[in-house]
Structures are given as structure tokens and as C-alpha cells.
Amino acid sequence: MTDTTQDRAAVRERAEAVLRRLAGEHAVLREDQWRAIEALTVDRRRVLCVQRTGWGKSAVYFVATALLRADARTGPTVIVSPLLALMRNQVEAAARAGIRARTINSANLDEWSLIEAEVRAGEVDVLLISPERLNNPDFRDNVLPGLASSTGLLVVDEAHCVSDWGHDFRPDYRRLRTFLAGLPSHTPVLATTATANARVTADVADQLGEGETLVLRGPLDRDSLRLAVLRLDDPAHRLAWLADHLDRLPGSGIVYTLTVAAATETAEFLRSRGFAVASYTGQVEDTERRAAEQDLLDNKIKALVATSALGMGFDKPDLGFVVHLGAPPSPIAYYQQVGRAGRAVEHAEVVLLPGREDAAIWRYFASLAFPPEDQVRSVLAQLSADRPLSTQALEPLVDLRRTRLELMLKVLDVDGAVRRTRGGWLATGEPWTYDTVRLRRVAEARATEQQTMIGYADTSDCRMEFLRRCLDDPEAVPCGRCDNCAGPLFDAEISSASLAAADAFLGRPGVVIAPKKMWPTGLAAVGVSLKGKIPPSEQIEPGRSVGRLSDLGWGGRLRSVVSPESADASIPDDLAAAVVEVLKSWAHGEDAWQQRPAAVVAVGSQRRPQLVHSLAEHIARVGRLPLLGALTSDAAGETTARGNSAQRVRALHDAFTVPADVSAALAGVTGPILLVDDLVDSGWTMTLAGRALRRAGADAVLPLSLAVAG
Missing domain, CATH: 3.40.50.300 (P-loop containing nucleotide triphosphate hydrolases)
Structure with missing residues (x-):
């Protein structure tokens, strides 16, 4: 496009005409909307729009797309967008302006080949992709290079996700560096967000690179x-x-x-x-x-x-x-x-x-942030440069749950320490430093x-x-x-x-504890010879708890008793009464136990022995059941950091012992054993303690706890 004032005025007229198709016959471009469109279509610059929700950021990239696509030499606009809901809305909005939009995401795998062919044929004006696609091995290696080389405009929506100073940082967004590096010279780039303070704005602008980014910040008042x-x-x-x-x-x-x-x-x-x-x-x-x-x-x-x-x-x-x-x-x-x-x-x-x-x-959510250095190093130590490990295979080897492990691997990928391939993850061998200072600042x-x-x-x-x-x-x-x-x-x-x-709704105690039916995968890798389905003769039955720690009703009360900061003490009267109500509903509800418990056994708690023992005593007294005693344990069990199932089973699989007096008492009991603990977190303590009881002769095990984590 040429650069005279007259030519720019003509471009603005065309832009206004596209906007009217998109938003109605009386729509007029805001001044900063025009400045952004002008910078993208005439000057081929990189632009960051920090504007309030509803300002019309999508209008900028749709209008710019229409103008750029009018030039037959310009490839499609690629929009990196975080949510499927946004993608669906954007496809519909584009159609109103006569813009052909398609999307590649995890929900339409069967359409990928067709859409890629349409892109190559020049039949697509806008292609929306999720940030996760940027590091999908097939997409990254086979689609992304060609897409980057042909892109006419790159749009980064919700751009605050690029910055780990932002409120919703997403490591996959950092893959945009690769996309940006593959763009032809002077390809315009637009980043948009409504929620970026000065630090996030500077960080995003810096990551857009290639000279000075035009930053358009508007007032953020929402007068409605x-x-x-x-x-x-x-x-x-x-x-x-x-x-x-x-x-x-x-x-x-x-x-x-x-x-x-x-x-x-x-x-x-x-x-x-x-x-x-x-x-x-x-x-x-x-x-x-x-x-x-x-x-x-x-x-x-x-x-x-x-x-x-x-x-x-x-x-x-x-x-x-x-x-x-x-x-x-x-x-x-x-x-x-x-x-x-x-x-x-x-x-x-x-x-x-x-x-x-x-x-x-x-x-709690802050505790799930980037892991400490020793855990990161343990993951890197498990990876090699020539034999990829899938996340599923890697998980049992490290004490991190799947979602946290995946988040960490994505960050390491961006940092260059690992690389994702079709078979999983590889170590790159590149030197890597744990950025303690930055993580502390974040x-x-x-x-x-x-x-x-x-x-x-x-x-x-x-x-x-x-x-x-x-x-x-x-x-x-x-x-x-x-x-x-x-x-x-x-x-x-x-x-x-x-x-x-x-009060009545939130005061209803009772949450089902679902029994485990399968052993975690990969236990052989951590030296445990268990796999597949847990034998029915070693399974526990569905159980009950007063409530979840995250419940609106009982959550706060339960947290005050079983949180790490809580002192060990006898069970409070209100929780003792709630346990009785749980037992009553369990006995008479639609999904009642098949047979009344015949005795009570406590899990030998290292966290709160007084609380668990008093709970077991109370249940035995109210239910007129014999209290057979407590299992002994030589593992810290679920007092360790909340890791993955394989590591929990590794720590607990042979940790529980049925004392001789409890074993002898079991021989005289016909019917289920009520197994009592204070907190069910991963569920493996109850599973393995119950397994020990089943192997010692218990007909069935009914787990009962004060609280369930989550």
C-alpha cells in the first residue's frame, strides 16, 4: 500500500466500509482502532492494544484482515486464541464481514487435513488456533513453518497470557517466539488484551520484538x-x-x-x-x-x-x-x-x-505453582537426549501430579531445556538455570x-x-x-x-469416597510389582466423609481441624454429631451399605493420632461396635507433598501392618469393617490400609473419614 495522506484516507474509507458490514450501518471506527489498522495494513508494524472489554479489539483484526486479503499476495490471518468459546464466536463474527474463518483445535481433529488444504489453496482468510497447538509436535514441525511463512497477519488474543507477570500466564503462549521468528520480514503483528498493567504491557511489547511496538492504551472505565x-x-x-x-x-x-x-x-x-x-x-x-x-x-x-x-x-x-x-x-x-x-x-x-x-x-492454588528446584532437577535427570519419555511414563518417576508436571515441562520447553516430540519429551542437553530470583519476584x-x-x-x-x-x-x-x-x-x-x-442445605454432611479399582500405571518403574485391576478380594467398598475441604458448608470447619496448622485433639462435638448423621444416611439412603458394619478399625495416624483414635472410639460407642484397634504404619504417607498416585503407592504399598491382636480379633468378626481416618487426599492410604485388612481376613472394608481433600 502507498504512503500518501490521500492514500491513507482511502484506506480508512475502505476500513469503515468493512466495519459497517461487521457491526452495522452506523458503526464508525474509534481513533485508536484506526491507528492500529493503519499501523498493521499500511506500515506493517507490530501493535499492542490494551483496551477495555467491549472496545472492539476484534474489529481491528477483522477489518485489517479484509484489507490485507484484498491484496492477493497476502496470506491468511492467524489468530492465536485461548478458548474454544472465543473461537466459535469469532468464526461467526467473521462471517458477518464476509471473512472466511476456520479453526484448528482439539475438538475438530478430523477436520485438520481439510482445513490445512484450504489454507494452502488460499481459501481461508482467518485461521484460529489454540496456543497448545503451537507445541504439538506434528503441528509445530509439519504445519507451523509453512503457516508462519505464509501468514499475512498474526494476532495474539488475550496477550497478557504471554507474560508470567500476567494474572493468567500460560506457558504455551511462549511458543509464539518460534512463530514470530518464522514470519517474513515486515509481517504485521497485533496483540490484544484488556487486562495488562504497565509491567505486563512492557513485557508483552518486548516479546513481540522486531523494533518498536506501537502500544495503544485506552482508558479502562466501563461506564455500564x-x-x-x-x-x-x-x-x-x-x-x-x-x-x-x-x-x-x-x-x-x-x-x-x-x-x-x-x-x-x-x-x-x-x-x-x-x-x-x-x-x-x-x-x-x-x-x-x-x-x-x-x-x-x-x-x-x-x-x-x-x-x-x-x-x-x-x-x-x-x-x-x-x-x-x-x-x-x-x-x-x-x-x-x-x-x-x-x-x-x-x-x-x-x-x-x-x-x-x-x-x-x-x-492452596499458589502452592501448585512452578515446582521447587530439586523437583525440577529430578525430572530433568529422568530424561535423555535420544529416548523420549511420555508424560504418562515420566509421571511415576517423579513426585508431581500430571497437570503440574505438564505445566513444568512446557516451561522447560520454552526455556530450551527439553523438547517435545511425537514420543514424549527429550532432554536437549542445553544448560539450564533455575531462575530463583524471577520466580520469587513473581x-x-x-x-x-x-x-x-x-x-x-x-x-x-x-x-x-x-x-x-x-x-x-x-x-x-x-x-x-x-x-x-x-x-x-x-x-x-x-x-x-x-x-x-x-443452613439446611450446607449443613447436610456426607460425601461419597469412591473406591480405587485400578493400580496406577508405571509402578514397575518405581519398584512396585502391582499393575492392572486391583483384585476384588483386596478392594475397599464405597465410603463416606463428612465433607470436602473445599465445600461451602463443612469445608471451613473441617479445614480448622485437619489442616497442617491444626493441633491434634479429640474430635469436636459438632463433627462427632455430623459423623453420626453421615452413618445414619449411609445406613438408610438410596445407596446404603449392603451390610451393617461389624467392627471398627482406625488407620494408625502419624498426623493426628488423638483425633483419629477419638473418632474411632466415638463411632464404636455410638454404633455399639467393637473397636478392634489401629493399623500401624511406617510411612509418612499423605503427609508428604501432594504428588502423583504412583509415588503415593510406592510410599504406602507395604507400609501398613495389621497388629497381631487386630488380626486375631478379625477372625471372630463376620461382616464389614469400618476403617476410620481423618482425611482422604489421594485415596491411596485408605486403599492400601483397606487392602491390608482384606488380606488379613476382613470380609469387606467401608472407609469413613472426616474430610476429603479437594
Whole structure:
């Protein structure tokens, strides 16, 4: 394209015409939208747009694509996008502008060959790919080089994910370095995000490379959002408030929770109160998530009750409210989530209901960050340069769970210490240094963000201004709309009926402990000769627990008793009573035990022997059952860091001994043994302790614990 003022004016006219096809006949480009399009199409520059949700970042790359593709020599636009929901929305939006868009992701493997052929034939204007595709061996080695060499425009959506200073860092995004390095000279690149402070912006701009990146930062005010915070006593009060006020919230919206268990419980409670809601978490099947998304888009339900699995990419312009049951660990993450609301409506309500348990949940997720150096070195030591190991084969050799191991390997891949191949992972032999200083700084930044989020909830100043300052918005001023500026729109009043219903709902004790049926794979690699199906004669039966540590109802109470910081003591009266209720429902419920327990045995606890012994005594006394004693153990078991199943079994497979007096007593017992412990984490302690009892002659083993982790 030529470079005269007249020619640039003509380009803008063409850009406006494309925008009208995309957004309607009265649509007009914002000034920064035009500056970005001009830089991409005329100057072939690299651009970073940091603009609020709803500003129109997608319009920039669709308009730029239409202009660039008008030049027959320009290849397709490649959009790296983090979520399938965003991809589906983008394909539909592109079609409105006459742009042919296709997507390559894990959900359409059978279409890859056809789509790649269409790209080579020049029949695709926009190709959307997930960041995970960038390091899929086949895609990286066979598709990516040709794609990079032919790309007319590269778009990095949700670009804050590139930076480990960002609130949602994703190692796969770092593979963009390879993509960028393969681009022809002067290929334009656009990175977009709504949630980047000054440090993240500088980091992303630096990673885009190739000279000076044009950074376009706009004001981050969302004049349709009315922010509010309400402090309520406990989870029951928060659920009751939601039940009393959900109908008052405009339109349909999202209720965010911090954990999967909380999302599931909240959705169940609201349905019991007559509301049409659906839960949306990473544990819900993709088809169910899609159906739930569509129901919300079509206003068939009042709300999705969701974890952060529903975040970037969900596009419902008329979303009327966002409520948080529990605060996210970062004001930047919070701004990103509430930004889903109010994009095409005059007013949207945003309410935060923080809880005392929020900080404990933040600490738990922080503990799953990049592993310490000794664990990383142990992984590197297992890899060779010539024989790839799959993640599945590597997992038993190191004490890391699958998701954490994969995250670590992706970072090591980006750092050049390992390489992913079709058969798994190889060591590159390149020198690698554990970046203690940077990891400490990132951890400190996360801790600061958590304190800042507490400050947001406590501030008496403007809440929108507070969030904008967290994002280093130089134009941040009081909004005049939030509860601190204009007075609260909602009060903390709760009806006695809703509170009673919430108390009853959350007060129901009882969670099923699912028995293990299969040994973990790869045990031979760690010297354990167990594999395949656990013999039925050595299996335990389905069991029961009072609740999960992450439950809204019993979670906080259970954490106060079984957390690592809790002192060992006899079982408190309220939990003892809850255990009795669990046993009653277990005896008479739909999935009741097949036969009443005949005796009680305790797991010999090294963590809390007094708690476990008093629990076993209480059950025996109330149930009028003989207490046969306790198993002995010579392993720390689940007091070690939460690692993978193979390592748990390695530590525990021969650790439990049935004392002679317990073994002798078993000989006189006909019926199941109730096996009692305080906490079920991985589930292997109960499995292997129960196996020892079965091998000593127990007819059946029914596991019972105070708590289940997770």
C-alpha cells in the first residue's frame, strides 16, 4: 500500500466500509482502532492494544484482515486464541464481514487435513488456533513453518497470557517466539488484551520484538458497570442473599465461585430454590459446557454458576450481572471477569461477596505453582537426549501430579531445556538455570495482588478507580456509580426462609469416597510389582466423609481441624454429631451399605493420632461396635507433598501392618469393617490400609473419614 495522506484516507474509507458490514450501518471506527489498522495494513508494524472489554479489539483484526486479503499476495490471518468459546464466536463474527474463518483445535481433529488444504489453496482468510497447538509436535514441525511463512497477519488474543507477570500466564503462549521468528520480514503483528498493567504491557511489547511496538492504551472505565461489595457472615448467608436477590439482578449473568465444589453446590442450591441455573467448571463435559453457554446466550437460564473455566472468550454483550461468591486472588483477574458484563446494556450489576476462606483457597492454588528446584532437577535427570519419555511414563518417576508436571515441562520447553516430540519429551542437553530470583519476584507479585484484592473489598474510595489504578490506567477517576460513589443499590438483608434453607442445605454432611479399582500405571518403574485391576478380594467398598475441604458448608470447619496448622485433639462435638448423621444416611439412603458394619478399625495416624483414635472410639460407642484397634504404619504417607498416585503407592504399598491382636480379633468378626481416618487426599492410604485388612481376613472394608481433600 502507498504512503500518501490521500492514500491513507482511502484506506480508512475502505476500513469503515468493512466495519459497517461487521457491526452495522452506523458503526464508525474509534481513533485508536484506526491507528492500529493503519499501523498493521499500511506500515506493517507490530501493535499492542490494551483496551477495555467491549472496545472492539476484534474489529481491528477483522477489518485489517479484509484489507490485507484484498491484496492477493497476502496470506491468511492467524489468530492465536485461548478458548474454544472465543473461537466459535469469532468464526461467526467473521462471517458477518464476509471473512472466511476456520479453526484448528482439539475438538475438530478430523477436520485438520481439510482445513490445512484450504489454507494452502488460499481459501481461508482467518485461521484460529489454540496456543497448545503451537507445541504439538506434528503441528509445530509439519504445519507451523509453512503457516508462519505464509501468514499475512498474526494476532495474539488475550496477550497478557504471554507474560508470567500476567494474572493468567500460560506457558504455551511462549511458543509464539518460534512463530514470530518464522514470519517474513515486515509481517504485521497485533496483540490484544484488556487486562495488562504497565509491567505486563512492557513485557508483552518486548516479546513481540522486531523494533518498536506501537502500544495503544485506552482508558479502562466501563461506564455500564456498577460495582459493589457486600460482607456477609458465612457461606450460608451468601447463598441466602443470592437466593433472595437473584431475581432483582437484571437479565441473565454469571455467578463466579473459587472452586469446583462451590460452583456445584451453589448451582444445586439455587435450583432447589426454583432458579434456572447451570454449573460450568473444568470438570463438566465439553458438550454440557457448550449447551450451558448456549442456554445463557439464549437467556434460557438466569445464570451460569462458574469457576474461572468460564473467562476469556465468552461473549454475551447483554450480560446483565456478575456476582462473585468469594474474591479472585487478583484485582486484575477480577476486572477481567467482571468485564464480561454490560457490553451492550446501559447498566450491569457487579457484586462481590468476599469470604473469610478466600485467602486459604488462594494459598492452596499458589502452592501448585512452578515446582521447587530439586523437583525440577529430578525430572530433568529422568530424561535423555535420544529416548523420549511420555508424560504418562515420566509421571511415576517423579513426585508431581500430571497437570503440574505438564505445566513444568512446557516451561522447560520454552526455556530450551527439553523438547517435545511425537514420543514424549527429550532432554536437549542445553544448560539450564533455575531462575530463583524471577520466580520469587513473581510469587511476591502474586502475594501483593492478593493483598490488593483485600484492599479493593475494604476501600471506601471509588471501586472502579481502584481497579483502573491496579491496571495503571493514567485516566483513572471516580466513576460516580459504584456503591462507594453513589451509595449501595443492594443491602445485606436476608429472609429467614432463605437463610434456613441455606443452613439446611450446607449443613447436610456426607460425601461419597469412591473406591480405587485400578493400580496406577508405571509402578514397575518405581519398584512396585502391582499393575492392572486391583483384585476384588483386596478392594475397599464405597465410603463416606463428612465433607470436602473445599465445600461451602463443612469445608471451613473441617479445614480448622485437619489442616497442617491444626493441633491434634479429640474430635469436636459438632463433627462427632455430623459423623453420626453421615452413618445414619449411609445406613438408610438410596445407596446404603449392603451390610451393617461389624467392627471398627482406625488407620494408625502419624498426623493426628488423638483425633483419629477419638473418632474411632466415638463411632464404636455410638454404633455399639467393637473397636478392634489401629493399623500401624511406617510411612509418612499423605503427609508428604501432594504428588502423583504412583509415588503415593510406592510410599504406602507395604507400609501398613495389621497388629497381631487386630488380626486375631478379625477372625471372630463376620461382616464389614469400618476403617476410620481423618482425611482422604489421594485415596491411596485408605486403599492400601483397606487392602491390608482384606488380606488379613476382613470380609469387606467401608472407609469413613472426616474430610476429603479437594
